[in-house]
Amino acid sequence: xxxxxxxxxxxxxxxxxxxxxxxxxxxxxxxxxxxxxxxxxxxxxxxxxxxxxxxxxxxxxxxxxxxxxxxxxxxxxxxxxxxxxxxxxxxxxxxxxxxxxxxxxxxxxxxxxxxxxxxxxxxxxxxxxxxxxxxxxxxxxxxxxxxxxxxxxxxxxxxxxxxxxxxxxxxxxxxxxxxxxxxxxxxxxxxxxxxxxxxxxxxxxxxxxxxxxxxxxxxxxxxxxxxxxxxxxxxxxxxxxxxxxxxxxxxxxxxxxxxxxxxxxxxxxxxxxxxxxxxxxxxxxxxxxxxxxxxxxxxxxxxxxxxxxxxxxxxxxxxxxxxxxxxxxxxxxxxxxxxxxxxxxxxxxxxxxxxxxxxxxxxxxxxxxxxxxxxxxxxxxxxxxxxxxxxxxxxxxxxxxxxxxxxxxxxxxxxxxxxxxxxxxxxxxxxxxxxxxxxxxxxxxxxxxxxxxxxxxxxxx
Amino acid sequence: xxxxxxxxxxxxxxxxxxxxxxxxxxxxxxxxxxxxxxxxxxxxxxxxxxxxxxxxxxxxxxxxxxxxxxxxxxxxxxxxxxxxxxxxxxxxxxxxxxxxxxxxxxxxxxxxxxxxxxxxxxxxxxxxxxxxxxxxxxxxxxxxxxxxxxxxxxxxxxxxxxxxxxxxxxxxxxxxxxxxxxxxxxxxxxxxxxxxxxxxxxxxxxxxxxxxxxxxxxxxxxxxxxxxxxxxxxxxxxxxxxxxxxxxxxxxxxxxxxxxxxxxxxxxxxxxxxxxxxxxxxxxxxxxxxxxxxxxxxxxxxxxxxxxxxxxxxxxxxxxxxxxxxxxxxxxxxxxxxxxxxxxxxxxxxxxxxxxxxxxxxxxxxxxxxxxxxxxxxxxxxxxxxxxxxxxxxxxxxxxxxxxxxxxxxxxxxxxxxxxxxxxxxxxxxxxxxxxxxxxxxxxxxxxxxxxxxxxxxxxxxxxxxxxxxxxxxxxxxxxxxxxxxx
Numbered sequence: 001x002x003x004x005x006x007x008x009x010x011x012x013x014x015x016x017x018x019x020x021x022x023x024x025x026x027x028x029x030x031x032x033x034x035x036x037x038x039x040x041x042x043x044x045x046x047x048x049x050x051x052x053x054x055x056x057x058x059x060x061x062x063x064x065x066x067x068x069x070x071x072x073x074x075x076x077x078x079x080x081x082x083x084x085x086x087x088x089x090x091x092x093x094x095x096x097x098x099x100x101x102x103x104x105x106x107x108x109x110x111x112x113x114x115x116x117x118x119x120x121x122x123x124x125x126x127x128x129x130x131x132x133x134x135x136x137x138x139x140x141x142x143x144x145x146x147x148x149x150x151x152x153x154x155x156x157x158x159x160x161x162x163x164x165x166x167x168x169x170x171x172x173x174x175x176x177x178x179x180x181x182x183x184x185x186x187x188x189x190x191x192x193x194x195x196x197x198x199x200x201x202x203x204x205x206x207x208x209x210x211x212x213x214x215x216x217x218x219x220x221x222x223x224x225x226x227x228x229x230x231x232x233x234x235x236x237x238x239x240x241x242x243x244x245x246x247x248x249x250x251x252x253x254x255x256x257x258x259x260x261x262x263x264x265x266x267x268x269x270x271x272x273x274x275x276x277x278x279x280x281x282x283x284x285x286x287x288x289x290x291x292x293x294x295x296x297x298x299x300x301x302x303x304x305x306x307x308x309x310x311x312x313x314x315x316x317x318x319x320x321x322x323x324x325x326x327x328x329x330x331x332x333x334x335x336x337x338x339x340x341x342x343x344x345x346x347x348x349x350x351x352x353x354x355x356x357x358x359x360x361x362x363x364x365x366x367x368x369x370x371x372x373x374x375x376x377x378x379x380x381x382x383x384x385x386x387x388x389x390x391x392x393x394x395x396x397x398x399x400x401x402x403x404x405x406x407x408x409x410x411x412x413x414x415x416x417x418x419x420x421x422x423x424x425x426x427x428x429x430x431x432x433x434x435x436x437x438x439x440x441x442x443x444x445x446x447x448x449x450x451x452x453x454x455x456x457x458x459x460x461x
Numbered sequence: 462x463x464x465x466x467x468x469x470x471x472x473x474x475x476x477x478x479x480x481x482x483x484x485x486x487x488x489x490x491x492x493x494x495x496x497x498x499x500x501x502x503x504x505x506x507x508x509x510x511x512x513x514x515x516x517x518x519x520x521x522x523x524x525x526x527x528x529x530x531x532x533x534x535x536x537x538x539x540x541x542x543x544x545x546x547x548x549x550x551x552x553x554x555x556x557x558x559x560x561x562x563x564x565x566x567x568x569x570x571x572x573x574x575x576x577x578x579x580x581x582x583x584x585x586x587x588x589x590x591x592x593x594x595x596x597x598x599x600x601x602x603x604x605x606x607x608x609x610x611x612x613x614x615x616x617x618x619x620x621x622x623x624x625x626x627x628x629x630x631x632x633x634x635x636x637x638x639x640x641x642x643x644x645x646x647x648x649x650x651x652x653x654x655x656x657x658x659x660x661x662x663x664x665x666x667x668x669x670x671x672x673x674x675x676x677x678x679x680x681x682x683x684x685x686x687x688x689x690x691x692x693x694x695x696x697x698x699x700x701x702x703x704x705x706x707x708x709x710x711x712x713x714x715x716x717x718x719x720x721x722x723x724x725x726x727x728x729x730x731x732x733x734x735x736x737x738x739x740x741x742x743x744x745x746x747x748x749x750x751x752x753x754x755x756x757x758x759x760x761x762x763x764x765x766x767x768x769x770x771x772x773x774x775x776x777x778x779x780x781x782x783x784x785x786x787x788x789x790x791x792x793x794x795x796x797x798x799x800x801x802x803x804x805x806x807x808x809x810x811x812x813x814x815x816x817x818x819x820x821x822x823x824x825x826x827x828x829x830x831x832x833x834x835x836x837x838x839x840x841x842x843x844x845x846x847x848x849x850x851x852x853x854x855x856x857x858x859x860x861x862x863x864x865x866x867x868x869x870x871x872x873x874x875x876x877x878x879x880x881x882x883x884x885x886x887x888x889x890x891x892x893x894x895x896x897x898x899x900x901x902x903x904x905x906x907x908x909x910x911x912x913x914x915x916x917x918x919x920x921x922x923x924x925x926x927x928x929x930x931x932x933x934x935x936x937x938x939x940x941x942x943x944x945x946x947x948x
Contacts, residue, residue, distance in 0.1 A: 118671075146670055147669070149662075151665065178672050274752060
């Protein structure tokens, strides 16, 4: 009898001690998680994202910039997209009552902000204070491109980018500079020799692969994830600009060399032509912008930009290019309305369309419409007398912004290929007599318009 | 250490001699024509060595001298000053480690301030107007100029850009000392064409750096700037905005000498472009001047070019009676001591702060004519039988307005005026200060109007009994000394 009792007692003891152990374990876990979780959630450690390094870095950055009066605004495409999509959500959110971190906690390596440089009063002390707050900052600066004109000037370098790292997130502050032509410009983010290439994953930056040009955005202040930030008033427009913002400088050094060789024409006629051509270009740009039609400098006007950073005085007209898919039928009436009547219309939308408008003092505005094929582009020409058609072939190109006669305007990014197609390899040599039917190396005969169509495809005024 | 080079004594003035004496030099103050001389000494310390050799005759030089001395060096700690570690003093330290000769900037005990806190200007209409300082290689002038500029009420240091014509270090050091923006320009061409290209590059760059600006203030390195310079501009800039018949606003009155300028609240319209501290309208520069600016091979003065009728096109500048800038430069491309003494030293310069300009809107085109007619109606006609050059031409009154009529046959007949300007000791090298054949100045603290008859439209105000004064130029003598250099 006692042996059975002994076993039972042993089993009972083991059971109770295990139960006690389990109870302790359970109580311990519960007690600890209650202490950490503040009763909000049962998930491990994080409070709905507000502990994420991204959010904390952004918060610290905003604290830094507002305390130092650095007027930054958010340009991060990822965040702006989210804000734009959930705009209603953001609108109805007020201070502090955020329940969930929806935007700034999104996993990513960078958050991009921007700053208009001339609004920044106290750059000198900023760096040190940023470091005191725990940021590790890298400053990218370079020569001021606005000093790079036809004269040779040099001054102190201007800041282009700041990349400030905190824990494993980084804030990319893009420094915008004002330029003639009413736009904001930012520079290329190029690492100098001594800089640490592993400081942050530079390849993942959204801005800085190229210099960029943007319209000056109006800003509005919103509260996102409990943080007050400025964003562009029209985020959609800003986001659309980003993939098409690449900017290239005019080649002033080469232009100076060109003028060493071929003296610039400073006669009264040349200056009058330049003045009229500039006004015509500005008027055309304004009109097309209002219509929302993209265009770029073509032919002689493009050559003038590339070769001498100015309008070629002996060119007779202003030449623009437009993709045929961007054609709008109200182009003609819009130009008419601003005092540029249609001089001739060749071709049709389906084939070889070309428009020419009459400006003052005998300058014409020629618009060439470009057609896209699988591996090249072309625009068409028509000889009015004979109805002969011509085709001008170009390698495919993309559009970049540049600054020309105090305007922000498009040119083909692949400019040299574009110009050499049109003018051959000897484009550096000024040629005053240019026969558009024969001189261009890229011209091809393209048949002839059937006489029945002449009324439609050859319209002279 | 000092060494004389051929030739060291001709321009050695008394101040320099006194300085050499204070350094302990014996031969320096007594240096003769084409003497050779070498001197090594210390500021505030002993003379370490001096050798001197007299030139025996006018046409020959002193014998070569060879001077060998040992110079005791002091340690870096002793040589440096122990100023407090502020950003300003860091700039000061950088500057003083490179240059000297700037007085108490580098004084250990009592360093002169390099930051100024002039009173802010309420309702400052020129707060965002860029200021271009056109500089060459006269760093001590630049230093003096920047001090006065930064002390002017309403100055915005971040709008100032100093453009240096050439890669000179010391002017850049001066600019860095004051924490301003400096830009160097690769010089092109020679002489006055070089200056002209420098102006063009600087103005173009100014409007490139400040694309929103509609105006630019243009200053040079050899000007003192009045304490109310920006106040003066702030009160008058709207005229340049609203009145197309204006070419510029300038701080300089060509005829404003100590004895011919009185009223700091008074403004004039004149048919010249005085320069020497002026405001350029961006549209004028971008649309008219920049496209046809003289090319580098044209040896023209930029300001003479700007004054030509093809550029000015009948427009006028606003100037104050009492200039808001003072030209102190004695050394320069177009300057020398004599010229400065004769035409610039006694120029009146405003030192009164916060002057309220009177009736600014009466400087607009039509309103000015109304004002002139009012003045002429009130003016007392002087006794034209007296000699206008004499002080007695005007009665011994103060605060009156007088008018005199001189002969001016045609629009470009300035014979009598030039003689009058000569005898009154005002600017007489070319014609300045006129507005449709009318000149305005002060004599013996009375407002003095001069009307050219019959060319001036104001000739109608001449009483029939008055014969316009005619002053003939003296007959040209053979071998007469030439006139002073033209600006």
